[in-house]
Amino acid sequence: MKTLRLRWRASVHPKPLEKDWRGLATMSMRGVLRLSEVQIRVMDLAAAREHYGARMGLHEVMQDEKGLVYYKPWDDHEHHSFILREADAPGIDYVAFRVYDDSTLTRLTAGIESFGLRVEHIAAGVYPKSGRRIQFVAPSGHLMQLYAEKELTGNTLGYHNPGVTPDEGVIRGYRVNRLDHVLLGGPNIDECARLFCDVFDFDLSEKIIDAKNDMSLGVFLSCSTKPHDIAFQLQDQPNRFHHVSFFLESVSDLYKAADLIGKYRIPVEVPPNRHGVTRGATVYFFDPSGNRNEVFAEGYVHYPDTPTLIWDTDEIDHLGFTHDNHMRQSFFDVLT
């Protein structure tokens, strides 16, 4: 009995973790921290502002001299994480990832070049509120950037005795908490998985394969405890945009978001449902330019030692949507 009690006490009073100069507990930190910025194209900026700002409830934080409109969901700490650019066609301009520090950026630059991709350097300040960036084109044809610094504006709660919820009106619309992930369409998705796993230290959390020949049809990649931070769907054409996803705190919030999406007559592809892949609760809908959006809640916790989950096309309906076991064909055919 005595031994058991001592062990128990030892386990609930662990030795405090050492702190580094940032005040962060020293632990296994990855070089790439998260998907932190997505810029998409819209054809009617006023209609898009109504969709993403007034309806969805993202906070517009700035419009720059080129007319780009910058947003943040309330609980993203950086100045902005989602940008709209008015253009002749919808789609995605780039995705950007926040990395731990400047030396990480330097290290990853060498890694990308060793992988065989050309790296372009962008000086601090070229992108607003941002330190220097590097950019490259992924094997799928998508423009991607990495940066280590961007202005921190917080989530309105502050960093000293922050409390748990912001003032009335900060959480609004679809109650979006944060930018969560993107799904991109293009060729060479196994090469993309290799880039993200070998160079950026992501994990391949899940993979969808063709049951006939084991060909990869979808790869899901995580640099965190999320089921995915980015995913790629096999498409013939490069640089296609499948969707950007925003995280909600609960399925209750997801259902309330669906109530508003219906109220505003926003085109819905998939009403509240649950993915087999990622186990996330989901709603899919479209912005006025035809870009697909998702609101997403739950999903499992991914750890670096979790084995890759494999799905094959014999279960295509269940891996897609588990409530009605019905994969939508538009999920493969409609990209911007």
Ligand SMILES: [Fe+2]
């Ligand atoms: Fe998604």
